[in-house]
Amino acid sequence: MADDPLVIAGKxxxxxxxxxTGGAANMSVLERALLASxxxxxTVAIRRMDAGERTGVLELLSRHGIEPLPNxxxxxxxxxxxxxAQLAREALGTSWVKLExxxxxxxxxxxxxELLDAAEQLVDDGFTVLAYTNDDPVLARKLGDAGCAAVMxxxxxxxxxLGIGNPHNIEMIVAEARVPVILDAGIGTASEAxxxxxxxxxxxxxxxxxxxADDPPRMAEAMRLGVAAGRQARLAGxxxxxxxxxxxxxxR
Amino acid sequence: MMVVVNGEHRQLPEGAxxxxxxEEMDVPPSxxxxxxxxxxxxxxxxxxxxxxxxxxxxxxxxxxxx
Numbered sequence: 001m002a003d004d005p006l007v008i009a010g011k012x013x014x015x016x017x018x019x020x021t022g023g024a025a026n027m028s029v030l031e032r033a034l035l036a037s038x039x040x041x042x043t044v045a046i047r048r049m050d051a052g053e054r055t056g057v058l059e060l061l062s063r064h065g066i067e068p069l070p071n072x073x074x075x076x077x078x079x080x081x082x083x084x085a086q087l088a089r090e091a092l093g094t095s096w097v098k099l100e101x102x103x104x105x106x107x108x109x110x111x112x113x114e115l116l117d118a119a120e121q122l123v124d125d126g127f128t129v130l131a132y133t134n135d136d137p138v139l140a141r142k143l144g145d146a147g148c149a150a151v152m153x154x155x156x157x158x159x160x161x162l163g164i165g166n167p168h169n170i171e172m173i174v175a176e177a178r179v180p181v182i183l184d185a186g187i188g189t190a191s192e193a194x195x196x197x198x199x200x201x202x203x204x205x206x207x208x209x210x211x212x213a214d215d216p217p218r219m220a221e222a223m224r225l226g227v228a229a230g231r232q233a234r235l236a237g238x239x240x241x242x243x244x245x246x247x248x249x250x251x252r
Numbered sequence: 253m254m255v256v257v258n259g260e261h262r263q264l265p266e267g268a269x270x271x272x273x274x275e276e277m278d279v280p281p282s283x284x285x286x287x288x289x290x291x292x293x294x295x296x297x298x299x300x301x302x303x304x305x306x307x308x309x310x311x312x313x314x315x316x317x318x
Binding site (some may be wrong): 020021050058069092185 | 259294
């Protein structure tokens with residue numbers, strides 16, 4: 001199998017699966033899931049430090065050489081997201097950020113106006129911005145034009161496990177993108193991760209599907225294989241769909 | 253004087269510095285970031301930052317998420 005790294009902003013990753021760390025029952029399960037997934041890039045959130053709390057998740061990632069990707073989860077405005085990204089840069093010493101600006105708590109859908117505003121500000125401030133976006137080809141194009149290093153369209157709302165609701169939109173985003181496309185949110189099981197890659201996405205980001213599965217390490221392994229299978233199928237080039245049958249055995 | 257740290261009121265002596273507050277809170281040496289009144293306070297500025305009465309301090313770190 002040829003070397004086929006994922007390249008974001010000039011940095012190479014051997015794995016095309018980005019794992020989120022949210023929702024794991026405990027650090028031991030999270031650690032085994034991370035290792036089974038083969039991920040090299042993993043999201044963390046930025047939150048108030050409670051008394052006595054230590055930065056356990058960072059130590060875990062650092063122990064296994066996994067890059068932390070801070071997110072701006074929970075931010076509802078461009079101003080909040082920009083401040084959170086700046087704090088993440090200060091805390092983690094990375095200028096990479098997964099930019100999330102959501103409109104409300106029950107859909108967790110990106111607010112496109114605040115998102116684009118925040119992306120422009122952060123790119124100006126020297127950040128490498130990976131933007132979590134709606135499955136809207138026009139918004140994805142504008143985020144790319146604004147200088148984002150990757151666009152991350154959702155398959156379906158965060159945590160729903162509903163899979164990829166609008167595969168054609170994902171294909172249009174891929175067709176126009178000049179930066180990596182990472183399918184983010186909504187993946188429920190391995191076949192959906194494979195589909196994302198077959199549609200042409202460069203990588204898949206998921207958390208809940210693994211961390212809240214009955215057996216997170218096993219699901220992490222399934223996702224690793226699903227992403228790899230989908231990538232190979234995309235590169236291999238699928239056959240066109242036909243209306244009528246076509247015999248695969250010789251006629252005589 | 254009173255400052256608000258991570259949403260909770262805290263009594264500090266006049267002229268208290270940010271570095272002093274963080275030391276008192278036993279904040280670890282890496283993996284944290286601080287905002288004072290809604291703006292990032294870089295690590296290099298902690299010692300020289302004197303807190304004013306009513307200041308809002310947020311001490312943040314990375315947690316599982318995303």
